Amino acid sequence: xxxxxxxxxxxxxxxxxxxxxxxxxxxxxxxxxIHRTYAGAVERGEKTVTIETASKFASALDLKLSQMFAMxxxxxx
Amino acid sequence: xxxxxxxxxxxxxxxxxxxxxxxxxxxxxxxxxIHRTYAGAVERGEKTVTIETASKFASALDLKLSQMFAMxxxxxx
Numbered sequence: 209x210x211x212x213x214x215x216x217x218x219x220x221x222x223x224x225x226x227x228x229x230x231x232x233x234x235x236x237x238x239x240x241x242i243h244r245t246y247a248g249a250v251e252r253g254e255k256t257v258t259i260e261t262a263s264k265f266a267s268a269l270d271l272k273l274s275q276m277f278a279m280x281x282x283x284x285x
Numbered sequence: 286x287x288x289x290x291x292x293x294x295x296x297x298x299x300x301x302x303x304x305x306x307x308x309x310x311x312x313x314x315x316x317x318x319i320h321r322t323y324a325g326a327v328e329r330g331e332k333t334v335t336i337e338t339a340s341k342f343a344s345a346l347d348l349k350l351s352q353m354f355a356m357x358x359x360x361x362x
Contacts (some may be wrong), residue, residue: 215339256335260291274354281351 216253218262221280223251225269239268290356291357293330298357300328301358316345 226236241264244247249255250283257265259273265272303313314324318341318348326332327342334342336350 214340217335256337258333258335258349259295259339260333262336263291272354272358274351274358278347278351281349 215256217280217283218257218276219253221264221283222269222275224241225271226251229269233272236268237266265270289330290300292327292333293359294357295334295353296328298353298360299342299346302348303328308347315340330336 226233229236231239232260233247234244237244242261246255247271250257250261262276263273266273269276270281290337303310306313310324311321314321317324319338320321323332327334327338339353340350343350346353350358
């Protein structure tokens with residue numbers, strides 16, 4: 209998967225799951241343990257996260273990393 | 286999963302899969318598209334990779350990111 213596309217797709221997925229979980233960006237960022245502006249940048253696909261940060265996002269969404277990426281891979285392009 | 290533990294576990298997994306694939310560190314780094322010394326640091330868990338870099342490693346091992354993380358999660362601690 210192309211570089212920038214991956215960050216973009218992950219951001220969109222995270223945003224969708226966060227909204228489905230009924231969390232504001234602020235509440236979600238607090239749960240992940242990062243700043244709200246950073247969480248926003250990740251959702252917009254502007255930030256490339258490390259696997260550790262991706263793991264924190266997954267945990268805050270009650271997912272394993274593998275599950276989060278499986279959801280991402282199953283999305284149509 | 287704890288931060289440093291994740292990089293460590295991923296490094297060990299990547300090294301195991303690379304060796305199983307019969308690739309030297311140099312051949313593998315070339316396939317991933319990164320420098321050999323960087324590949325070595327990742328295998329030793331000294332470098333925290335981005336999801337994009339993790340995706341390149343997975344591709345070079347003919348795995349999806351979700352599959353690589355599923356293998357990582359299924360390992361005993």
